[in-house]
Amino acid sequence: MALIVQKYGGTSVADLDHIKRVADRVKAIYDQGNQIAVVVSAMAGVTDQLVQWVREIETKQSNGEYDTVVSTGEQVTVGLLAIALQALGVPARSWLGWQVPFETNCFYGSARITNVKSEGIAGCLAKGEVPIVAGFQGISPEGRITTLGRGGSDTSAVALAAALNADRCDICTDVNGVFTADPRIVPGAQKLDKITYEEMLEMASQGAKVLQTRSVEMAMKHNVTLRVISSFLDSGGTFVLGEENIVEQEKISGVTYSCEEAKVTLVSVSDKPGTAAALFGPLAEAGINVDMIVQNIAEDGKSTDMTFTVPRSDLQKALSVIESNSIKLSFKRVDSDPNVAKISVIGVGMRSHAGVAGTMFSALAEKGINIQVISTSEIKISVLISEEYAELAVRSLHAAYGFDAE
Amino acid sequence: MALIVQKYGGTSVADLDHIKRVADRVKAIYDQGNQIAVVVSAMAGVTDQLVQWVREIETKQSNGEYDTVVSTGEQVTVGLLAIALQALGVPARSWLGWQVPFETNCFYGSARITNVKSEGIAGCLAKGEVPIVAGFQGISPEGRITTLGRGGSDTSAVALAAALNADRCDICTDVNGVFTADPRIVPGAQKLDKITYEEMLEMASQGAKVLQTRSVEMAMKHNVTLRVISSFLDSGGTFVLGEENIVEQEKISGVTYSCEEAKVTLVSVSDKPGTAAALFGPLAEAGINVDMIVQNIAEDGKSTDMTFTVPRSDLQKALSVIESNSIKLSFKRVDSDPNVAKISVIGVGMRSHAGVAGTMFSALAEKGINIQVISTSEIKISVLISEEYAELAVRSLHAAYGFDAE
Numbered sequence: 001m002a003l004i005v006q007k008y009g010g011t012s013v014a015d016l017d018h019i020k021r022v023a024d025r026v027k028a029i030y031d032q033g034n035q036i037a038v039v040v041s042a043m044a045g046v047t048d049q050l051v052q053w054v055r056e057i058e059t060k061q062s063n064g065e066y067d068t069v070v071s072t073g074e075q076v077t078v079g080l081l082a083i084a085l086q087a088l089g090v091p092a093r094s095w096l097g098w099q100v101p102f103e104t105n106c107f108y109g110s111a112r113i114t115n116v117k118s119e120g121i122a123g124c125l126a127k128g129e130v131p132i133v134a135g136f137q138g139i140s141p142e143g144r145i146t147t148l149g150r151g152g153s154d155t156s157a158v159a160l161a162a163a164l165n166a167d168r169c170d171i172c173t174d175v176n177g178v179f180t181a182d183p184r185i186v187p188g189a190q191k192l193d194k195i196t197y198e199e200m201l202e203m204a205s206q207g208a209k210v211l212q213t214r215s216v217e218m219a220m221k222h223n224v225t226l227r228v229i230s231s232f233l234d235s236g237g238t239f240v241l242g243e244e245n246i247v248e249q250e251k252i253s254g255v256t257y258s259c260e261e262a263k264v265t266l267v268s269v270s271d272k273p274g275t276a277a278a279l280f281g282p283l284a285e286a287g288i289n290v291d292m293i294v295q296n297i298a299e300d301g302k303s304t305d306m307t308f309t310v311p312r313s314d315l316q317k318a319l320s321v322i323e324s325n326s327i328k329l330s331f332k333r334v335d336s337d338p339n340v341a342k343i344s345v346i347g348v349g350m351r352s353h354a355g356v357a358g359t360m361f362s363a364l365a366e367k368g369i370n371i372q373v374i375s376t377s378e379i380k381i382s383v384l385i386s387e388e389y390a391e392l393a394v395r396s397l398h399a400a401y402g403f404d405a406e
Numbered sequence: 407m408a409l410i411v412q413k414y415g416g417t418s419v420a421d422l423d424h425i426k427r428v429a430d431r432v433k434a435i436y437d438q439g440n441q442i443a444v445v446v447s448a449m450a451g452v453t454d455q456l457v458q459w460v461r462e463i464e465t466k467q468s469n470g471e472y473d474t475v476v477s478t479g480e481q482v483t484v485g486l487l488a489i490a491l492q493a494l495g496v497p498a499r500s501w502l503g504w505q506v507p508f509e510t511n512c513f514y515g516s517a518r519i520t521n522v523k524s525e526g527i528a529g530c531l532a533k534g535e536v537p538i539v540a541g542f543q544g545i546s547p548e549g550r551i552t553t554l555g556r557g558g559s560d561t562s563a564v565a566l567a568a569a570l571n572a573d574r575c576d577i578c579t580d581v582n583g584v585f586t587a588d589p590r591i592v593p594g595a596q597k598l599d600k601i602t603y604e605e606m607l608e609m610a611s612q613g614a615k616v617l618q619t620r621s622v623e624m625a626m627k628h629n630v631t632l633r634v635i636s637s638f639l640d641s642g643g644t645f646v647l648g649e650e651n652i653v654e655q656e657k658i659s660g661v662t663y664s665c666e667e668a669k670v671t672l673v674s675v676s677d678k679p680g681t682a683a684a685l686f687g688p689l690a691e692a693g694i695n696v697d698m699i700v701q702n703i704a705e706d707g708k709s710t711d712m713t714f715t716v717p718r719s720d721l722q723k724a725l726s727v728i729e730s731n732s733i734k735l736s737f738k739r740v741d742s743d744p745n746v747a748k749i750s751v752i753g754v755g756m757r758s759h760a761g762v763a764g765t766m767f768s769a770l771a772e773k774g775i776n777i778q779v780i781s782t783s784e785i786k787i788s789v790l791i792s793e794e795y796a797e798l799a800v801r802s803l804h805a806a807y808g809f810d811a812e
Contacts, residue, residue: 016462019463050482053486054486054489058493065486065489075474075475082474083460086471093469093470144505
């Protein structure tokens with residue numbers, strides 16, 4: 001008997017039939033004698049419609065009305081799932097964010113959970129009930145509904161699992177788990193049985209899109225055992241764990257790619273203290289999220305080239321910011337390229353295994369793929385290449401690291 | 407400067423354009439220096455969709471999940487209307503039922519308001535804000551969302567107006583006010599400028615359908631001045647007031663009809679004590695709402711005929727109840743007729759004016775309309791006639807009482 005938190009996303013509760021199927025899955029776990037709390041998202045598409053209505057009227061910064069409107073999506077699904085479980089004879093009841101409560105700060109639209117008061121839910125579980133909890137939402141200190149930002153239901157589920165000290169938090173979704181590469185690109189991609197939080201964090205932010213980054217950070221902080229699993233297939237899924245729980249560590253866990261960034265290079269920036277601050281300060285103020293930053297030594301001792309990436313959708317804004325700060329920055333010219341792909345290999349094992357980088361560069365060279373920029377972290381090597389080679393690169397690397405299924 | 411509560415129904419907030427038009431109306435009142443609180447329903451059709459979803463899954467008695475799901479309709483409109491007002495530069499904020507709070511009992515799906523804690527709303531008004539309040543919903547003693555039953559937004563508005571001691575409660579709807587008869591049936595029907603609570607109660611329950619009965623009862627109890635007014639036309643509307651505020655009282659205020667009832671007659675029921683209880687007790691237990699009840703004297707001293715009406719949709723259920731109690735009741739046979747119309751003339755003035763009934767019966771006789779059953783109250787005379795004569799009867803009576811516009 002275990003205490004399990006399961007989260008079902010929007011495609012898993014897309015209509016009444018799906019909701020009934022989720023109820024069947026939950027009942028099966030309940031009937032095995034487990035305690036189970038379920039966190040659900042809004043029906044797929046519903047949140048988009050609500051957001052669109054708000055955007056069509058709104059002219060200024062959100063101040064809570066957005067959250068009040070958008071949070072109705074989960075409010076509908078928790079009620080319907082509770083009823084569906086009751087119809088199967090399982091005692092269930094819905095819990096809204098403010099009822100649990102998930103206490104958050106006042107950043108409406110992208111609030112952060114500050115505390116989960118789980119006594120109510122724990123009491124519900126102790127009585128043998130199945131609490132059905134609205135994800136994505138909480139309550140602010142001023143008593144108004146807040147939302148956690150897109151994908152926040154994952155974070156709700158992990159926060160609840162942490163507060164309840166649950167044995168496991170299942171993220172039930174439309175994929176079977178975390179793969180060594182995107183199966184749509186690499187047919188031989190293999191499902192991973194286990195992965196560390198750190199690797200999952202890199203995978204999530206590199207485009208794997210299975211889990212919201214914040215939820216993995218929270219799981220890591222509170223040591224919550226996560227499992228990414230299919231909502232409706234029996235696949236075993238992928239466990240996301242602390243490194244200490246993974247005995248035999250592969251060198252690398254996967255190959256990921258992202259085509260959502262653009263490259264910007266400032267050519268011949270003067271190499272003096274304060275240049276980086278003068279560049280990235282204004283970019284941050286403009287709300288532009290800078291990812292890779294590469295600066296090489298100044299060959300002539302006076303000027304250097306500075307390359308970085310920004311979200312592709314923010315490229316024009318970034319160029320404007322640079323333009324309006326051009327006097328302070330003093331550079332020769334700006335080059336930019338929206339058609340780049342970021343390819344990464346990820347794995348905690350690379351810390352202790354030489355040759356991971358060498359394998360990567362050789363595999364790309366063999367295919368004639370030019371590496372534009374290289375950036376490394378402790379468990380990741382990322383390169384920027386021309387976008388047109390993205391899929392070829394991922395497939396080549398997947399094979400080079402011996403991942404392709406026999 | 408006045409303190410006004412306005413309620414807008416589902417057709418008045420049916421889409422974003424309508425919501426923006428409501429915002430314009432509210433802004434106009436606000437700009438005149440008034441304090442205004444707005445109560446809104448769900449977008450027309452939304453509640454029906456939500457109810458349908460619940461009904462498609464639910465197999466047993468509602469226990470709060472219905473309310474959690476269905477209350478999202480108003481939650482969306484309060485947020486959107488608040489944003490629309492903010493976009494016009496009016497400080498507005500939404501209030502959900504649990505935030506006000508509207509405290510109710512635990513009868514989920516048809517809860518009754520037990521208390522309105524209006525301090526929060528009053529503080530909002532005092533700051534110069536416009537509170538946008540979700541109608542139809544409240545919070546139970548166990549902290550769960552309740553709904554007041556269909557049309558409950560009228561009741562929410564009146565309860566809020568009473569708690570705030572508002573100068574007026576406007577029910578803004580898709581008609582211009584209360585008419586002497588249904589304008590779709592009687593082209594010459596005239597809008598009433600004023601009507602008493604008692605008359606409005608009879609009008610509401612007789613099919614005028616402008617105001618929910620409970621809201622009129624509550625307005626009468628707390629002496630809240632109601633006004634039924636068009637959401638978008640400047641028509642002046644109809645005031646619903648205490649009798650003491652109406653100086654010159656017309657004899658009758660209107661002619662109403664209802665084709666939603668069926669007539670049942672138990673022929674030759676034994677005329678002994680306990681018969682009525684043996685009949686109406688089981689009907690009440692079955693949840694069947696009996697309206698008119700007519701029993702005449704027993705001519706032979708032993709048996710009599712008992713006639714009553716039930717909602718047409720409950721006729722078969724009522725006949726089953728009678729059948730299963732037939733031994734206790736001892737009657738000769740049951741006649742039933744679903745094709746009856748109830749025609750009523752209503753007016754507090756008829757108390758002191760003879761001849762109201764005579765005028766009614768003469769007018770119907772002139773058209774050859776047979777009166778099947780007569781029932782009277784202090785301010786109302788109702789008759790049952792064959793349904794096919796309903797419109798003719800209403801038009802004839804409207805003319806007979808001198809209502810037709812010159």
